[in-house]
Amino acid sequence: MKTPRSGKDITGPWLEYILGEHLDKPPASLKVVNFTVGPGAGPGDGFNSELVKVTAEMTEGEDDKSIVPQRTTTFSMIAKFESLEPMSREINRKMRTNQREYVVYKELMGNLNTLLISKIPEEPKVPIPKLIYGKLSAQEYVLVMENIKTKGYETNDKRKGLDWPHLLTAIDSVARLHALSYVYDKSHDIKKEHSCIATTSKTLSTLIPAIMAMLHNLVSFLKSSKETEALGQKIEDVKSSLLQKCLSILTSESPVTCLIHGDLWNNNLMYKHKDTEDGTVGEIEDMMLIDWGQCSFGSPIYDLQYIVYTSTTRQVRQAHLDELLRHYHSTFMRLVTLIDAPPSNWDYDQFIVKWKEFRAVGFLFPFALILGTLSTTNPANKKPEPSVLDKPYLAPVKALVNGMKSGLAKVMAPIFFSSVGRSMVEGTFKRVMKPVVDELMSGKNEVLNMRLLDLVYEADEDRVFVA
Incomplete structure (x- = not known):
């Protein structure tokens, strides 16, 4: 049918x-x-x-x-x-x-x-x-x-971020995904069996124009205040080298490669809680991972840094990061060992070395997501305005217009992936995201400003902006 x-x-x-x-x-x-x-x-x-x-x-x-x-x-x-x-x-x-x-x-x-x-x-x-x-x-x-919502599953409030219990539950499931796909790949070669699942570096390279545009906007925001002006200049001075550093990290060899979710953040995690007599939120009963369109094959560190730096507050990271990483590593190693396929060169110290190497990646992509998803002025977060073409008697006209749009999109889409197209996309994103910069500068969205500045300060402390 x-x-x-x-x-x-x-x-x-x-x-x-x-x-x-x-x-x-x-x-x-x-x-x-x-x-x-x-x-x-x-x-x-x-x-x-x-x-x-x-x-x-x-x-x-x-x-x-x-x-x-x-x-x-x-x-x-x-x-x-x-x-x-x-x-x-x-x-x-x-x-x-x-x-x-x-x-x-x-x-x-x-x-x-x-x-x-x-x-x-x-x-x-x-x-x-x-x-x-x-x-x-x-x-x-x-x-x-x-529809798992009808069974009681719901997403966490993205503005609050994941607390420790919710983060730990997610990391436990992600460790299972990584461990199983790592073992499975040894005998099946996931990229060969499923050619649509590209490497993480190839998948993320298409996002570079948008990332660079948003980095430009971040610099504009930071340089607008005396308190952060020097930090904004520091990021502007290393923009190109920061990008190259990230691409180099993503293409470097890793002792462990596996299927990664690729968009592992607050809104792609749905939790079910136990019922309570007083109607308050009970203990976590279960969790589901949703939205797999950005999955790829690469280092599991990407998923880990993405969820940590997009979906938690600095307070949670300061209190629990070491415990989180130890839990992930022990869960991963326990599972692959039980299946008789433990990797070499992946003890906890070696794992932490890779975590630190990825730190630039753990800033560049998460900051862009935070900037886009916590903003109230991002055009993508607004409901489309009704069109005059929605009227029933204009259906033939609407069909014609949609056909023209589809034809134009088929012509323009290949250009999007070319060097010329990427420059165009970067310029377009700078203009489209200008309201987000204005929102940052106004200081009215306290959650956005706090989460973004915390991410920038932490990255600076970790020497991400050193050329």
Whole structure:
């Protein structure tokens, strides 16, 4: 059956088809009696794709002519389609973002957890939402997953950051992901089996124009105050060498390489808490890792520094960083040893050497995410304004305009990845993100300013800005 192009194209027969596939039942024995489709993400979330929330009430019967309900079941799902924005859609196709996430859900994560069960079945699996249906071809793409929000999972407040218990829970699961994929790769060669999963350095190189633009904006902010002017000048003096240092770190050999999540921050972690009698938040019961479109193959240190420096406060880092790193390393080594595949040159001291080597990477990419996600003025975080073309009688005009946008995007997307295009992208980002700089300079967003300045001060203390 043809896959819908977006949430508005979802139909009852298509839902019967995918649920039949999920339940291993013929569609003729299923009947969707009611379904609803609504937004699955808020402004600023899911901008690389269209996320929709689907609730379907289904009955089971003997055949399609005479439905004799045996039971009624309600399915709560999240469906992910290609981005509705033409340029984002074409860039994602070039970067194979959708293909990577499809491979993780459809095959790779199942293989990793199968390895775990066969070797150490008593250990918890890598936690991701259950896949209900997936389709990927040159013209079709959809992932339908269980809506874990209906089971009590929720994201932490990104403005507060992860406290120690939530951070520790996440790191424990990430250590399992890294350990299992490290072992699995020894016999399967993940990059060869799944060519869409590129190296971390190749994946991140496409972000360099945006990173450099945001670094320019950071310097402008720092130099606007006498207290931070010298620090802003120091960063401006090493901008190019800082970038080259990061690329060199990412391409250097590592004793351990594995599948990394690639976008491991607060909003891609969903927690379930135990119920309490007084209605307060209880202990953490479970956690899920979501949004795998940026996964790649490289050093596990990237994931670790990304979550630490994007999603925690300086107070949490000062109090728990050493304990965190020891827990990660011991969990990783315990698992790979139980599977009889421990790496050489990866004892705790050697691990810490790599952690320190990565410090520039742990500043450059996390600072950009903080700047973008904690801002209230970032255009990407705002709900799109209604268009006059949304009126029903202008549907033909809207279709024509969308077709022209898609055609232009197909022409422009390859330029985005060229040297000329990267210069254009950097200039565009500087202009588009100017409201974020103004917000920083106003000082009104105290959380953004504090988290960003703490990151800069820590990086300076760790000599990241030394040429």
